[in-house]
Every structure is written in C-alpha cells, then in structure tokens.
Amino acid sequence: MSLVQELRPGRLFLSSLDHDSEIVASITALAESLGVEVGAVSAIGALKRATIGYYDQETHEYRAIEIDRPVEISSLSGNISIRDGKPFLHAHATLADSQGNVRGGHLSSGTVFAAEVFIRELCGRPPTRTHDPTTDLFLWSDGD
Numbered sequence: 416m417s418l419v420q421e422l423r424p425g426r427l428f429l430s431s432l433d434h435d436s437e438i439v440a441s442i443t444a445l446a447e448s449l450g451v452e453v454g455a456v457s458a459i460g461a462l463k464r465a466t467i468g469y470y471d472q473e474t475h476e477y478r479a480i481e482i483d484r485p486v487e488i489s490s491l492s493g494n495i496s497i498r499d500g501k502p503f504l505h506a507h508a509t510l511a512d513s514q515g516n517v518r519g520g521h522l523s524s525g526t527v528f529a530a531e532v533f534i535r536e537l538c539g540r541p542p543t544r545t546h547d548p549t550t551d552l553f554l555w556s557d558g559d
C-alpha cells in the first residue's frame with residue numbers, strides 16, 4: 416500500500432512556542448488554529464525534558480526513552496496530515512545534551528524551554544492516516 420499525493424505549496428509560518436508548553440500538543444494546536452491540514456514541519460530550540468519513542472518492529476509497540484535533562488533540539492522534522500478528522504503531527508527529533516551527544520527517534524513529548532517552528536502548508540487533498548495491519552501503525556492512505 417503505497418501512496419503518492421501531489422500537493423501544492425501553501426502558506427509559510429514561523430512561530431515560537433510558549434515556555435513550558437508540551438511541544439507535540441503545541442505544534443498540533445498551532446496547525447489546527449492556522450487551518451493547516453497538510454504540511455511539513457521543522458523546528459529548532461531547546462527542551463527541558465523529552466520522551467522519544469522507538470517502534471519495536473517485532474512487538475509493534477513503542478518503547479519510551481525518557482530524557483530527563485535539558486537538551487537542544489538540533490533537528491526536528493515532521494509532517495502534518497489528517498488522523499481521526501483532525502490535523503495530526505508526526506515528528507522525529509534529534510536531541511543534543513550538554514556534551515553534544517545526541518539521541519533521537521519518534522518525538523512523543525517534550526517540555527519547551529524555547530522553540531522556533533517552521534510550518535510549510537501544502538494544499539490539495541490531504542492524506543489520511545488509517546490503521547495498517549502489517550505494521551500496526553497509522554499510515555497514509557488516500558482515504559478511499
């Protein structure tokens with residue numbers, strides 16, 4: 416089940432997130448408030464703490480990796496598409512500690528120290544996430 420969706424460039428947004436906000440919820444709320452249904456997201460900044468996930472391909476469960484110390488968001492890359500009728504953020508991040516060592520993976524949550532977000536809206540028919548029995552993940556389908 417592969418999907419190719421042609422979309423057109425839409426609006427561009429730069430936004431800073433509130434200190435102490437939860438990053439995944441904040442970017443999702445930002446997309447919703449801007450009316451962005453599909454888009455590409457990138458961000459840099461710093462988090463007070465974070466939880467990243469590693470998807471175990473055998474057990475089909477996310478393993479949580481807790482990072483209970485301040486880190487730099489050296490890279491955050493993600494996308495927005497529709498799941499359950501609403502904008503849904505899927506983001507991965509590479510987080511650097513005080514020594515410059517990085518850990519990374521699926522970004523489950525993080526407490527914002529400061530963050531600068533760039534959203535590129537894409538216009539057209541939004542891909543929709545539906546349950547994929549092979550991977551047990553919610554992957555893109557064309558909604559048919």
Ligand code: ZN
Pocket residue numbers: 505506507520521522
């Ligand atoms: Zn992921």
